[in-house]
Amino acid sequence: MAKTPKSELELTWKDLEVGCVISNPGNACQYKTGDWRSMKPVVDKTHCIRCGVCYIFCPDMAVHKTEDGCFEADLYYCKGCGICARECFTGCITMIPEVE
Amino acid sequence: MGERVGLEVSIAAAEAVKMANVDVIAAYPITPQTHIVEHLAEVVADGELDAEFIPVESEHSAMSVCCGSSAVGARTFTCTSSQGLALMNEIVFITASMRLPVVMVLANRSLSGPLSIWNDHSDVMSIRDCGWVQVFVENGQEVFDHIMFAFRVAESQKVSLPIIVNVDGFILTHVIEPVEFWDPETVKSYLPPFKPVNRLHPDNPVTMGAFGMPGIYTETRKAQDSALIEAKPEILKAWQEMADLTGRNYKPVESYHAEGAETLFLTMGSIGETVSVAVDELRAEGKSVGQLSLRLWRPFPFEEFRQAAAGAKRIIVLDRAVSMGGQGGPVATEIRSVLYKEKNMPVVTNFLCGFAGRDVTVDDYKAMFEKASKMSKRRVREEDYIIYGVRE
Numbered sequence: 001m002a003k004t005p006k007s008e009l010e011l012t013w014k015d016l017e018v019g020c021v022i023s024n025p026g027n028a029c030q031y032k033t034g035d036w037r038s039m040k041p042v043v044d045k046t047h048c049i050r051c052g053v054c055y056i057f058c059p060d061m062a063v064h065k066t067e068d069g070c071f072e073a074d075l076y077y078c079k080g081c082g083i084c085a086r087e088c089f090t091g092c093i094t095m096i097p098e099v100e
Numbered sequence: 101m102g103e104r105v106g107l108e109v110s111i112a113a114a115e116a117v118k119m120a121n122v123d124v125i126a127a128y129p130i131t132p133q134t135h136i137v138e139h140l141a142e143v144v145a146d147g148e149l150d151a152e153f154i155p156v157e158s159e160h161s162a163m164s165v166c167c168g169s170s171a172v173g174a175r176t177f178t179c180t181s182s183q184g185l186a187l188m189n190e191i192v193f194i195t196a197s198m199r200l201p202v203v204m205v206l207a208n209r210s211l212s213g214p215l216s217i218w219n220d221h222s223d224v225m226s227i228r229d230c231g232w233v234q235v236f237v238e239n240g241q242e243v244f245d246h247i248m249f250a251f252r253v254a255e256s257q258k259v260s261l262p263i264i265v266n267v268d269g270f271i272l273t274h275v276i277e278p279v280e281f282w283d284p285e286t287v288k289s290y291l292p293p294f295k296p297v298n299r300l301h302p303d304n305p306v307t308m309g310a311f312g313m314p315g316i317y318t319e320t321r322k323a324q325d326s327a328l329i330e331a332k333p334e335i336l337k338a339w340q341e342m343a344d345l346t347g348r349n350y351k352p353v354e355s356y357h358a359e360g361a362e363t364l365f366l367t368m369g370s371i372g373e374t375v376s377v378a379v380d381e382l383r384a385e386g387k388s389v390g391q392l393s394l395r396l397w398r399p400f401p402f403e404e405f406r407q408a409a410a411g412a413k414r415i416i417v418l419d420r421a422v423s424m425g426g427q428g429g430p431v432a433t434e435i436r437s438v439l440y441k442e443k444n445m446p447v448v449t450n451f452l453c454g455f456a457g458r459d460v461t462v463d464d465y466k467a468m469f470e471k472a473s474k475m476s477k478r479r480v481r482e483e484d485y486i487i488y489g490v491r492e
Binding site: 017019025 | 199200
């Protein structure tokens with residue numbers, strides 16, 4: 001990104017480009033979908049077989065590989081849908097309420 | 101200037117579009133717009149116009165195609181009527197919000213139901229708030245001139261908004277009138293090549309038509325409203341330059357014997373010429389009457405209208421559509437609001453007439469004047485609006 005654009009909540013009407021064109025490709029990555037979440041995935045690494053099925057199934061591409069070869073969700077984007085927990089072969093992912 | 105020829109107004113409109121050298125025409129035939137698109141299809145097929153004529157399967161597709169072609173920087177034209185406009189409704193609002201300078205001729209026709217193909221303004225009033233520049237014309241020459249005007253204003257980088265030229269169906273589209281064509285040099289000097297503010301191009305990728313969250317939607321409304329309001333100086337400039345080139349001087353609010361007149365008719369579109377005859381006859385009888393014609397409907401010319409209406413005691417607003425369950429016609433409702441709190445605000449009397457092509461003659465307008473003259477000098481709500489000529 002060439003410049004650090006203003007966040008959606010800082011933009012005034014005069015900042016908008018003609019026709020609300022977005023000339024800064026990929027700026028959707030600024031959008032924090034993580035605050036939609038009510039449950040978050042927690043990985044028990046002792047049971048993780050590093051198969052990456054959670055990475056493959058995550059519909060938001062929020063799961064990434066960590067240095068130890070396991071996988072975890074980026075909570076800035078993870079919406080807490082629970083698909084990773086549902087698909088995990090070993091059942092090592094648990095969805096826990098955000099409040100805990 | 102070019103040749104003065106007698107021909108059907110629809111054909112003149114199509115010839116103007118041809119002379120404007122459009123790149124893309126996407127339209128679906130619908131009465132009474134048909135002759136315009138048929139003629140354009142012919143000139144493209146005959147190789148007289150190097151353009152893509154896209155025969156879409158519906159008006160919804162027509163306006164969608166227009167958005168796409170305008171977004172890549174092609175000069176784009178479409179044309180519809182009534183139900184066709186209703187079907188494209190969803191995309192009409194998007195064209196304006198994306199600031200795509202599409203030009204549309206709307207051959208005004210009543211909306212169903214009951215099914216009717218004849219002329220009134222219920223179609224355009226259904227999309228009043230769509231964000232397009234909207235102008236009305238009275239005769240064939242004005243149609244020809246305003247197609248040039250529409251491309252010129254729409255594509256101006258300071259405007260970059262779509263424009264609707266409202267042409268009364270049948271009453272204008274299907275009559276034969278003398279029309280002075282523009283010569284190609286005049287068109288060239290008036291209408292520069294289309295240089296869009298933004299365009300879809302792989303060398304400089306942009307996103308158009310993105311999602312707007314609650315955190316930004318309010319700002320987009322303000323930006324769009326301001327864009328339409330700020331289009332007015334360019335509109336006035338385009339009319340002024342046309343006056344310099346053609347000698348025909350168009351204004352947002354046209355006046356006819358309006359100065360000092362106690363009663364003013366307010367017209368839009370082709371009924372204006374009939375009302376002018378009625379004004380002549382009434383004045384010959386010593387009546388203090390004049391006429392205003394609203395040429396520019398959006399952005400509304402507040403300043404010009406208040407100036408033109410100043411001093412009048414009564415304004416007879418002629419509406420060609422009903423705001424069902426409201427205060428009569430959409431135009432009169434708005435005029436009352438425009439004049440509210442003006443010093444010595446005139447009484448606004450609203451006659452709703454000429455629905456679905458029902459003839460309104462000089463004698464009818466004189467009868468409306470007489471009826472209004474007998475009304476209270478102050479606003480009486482029971483007299484707010486009258487559907488003229490309805491059989492009780």
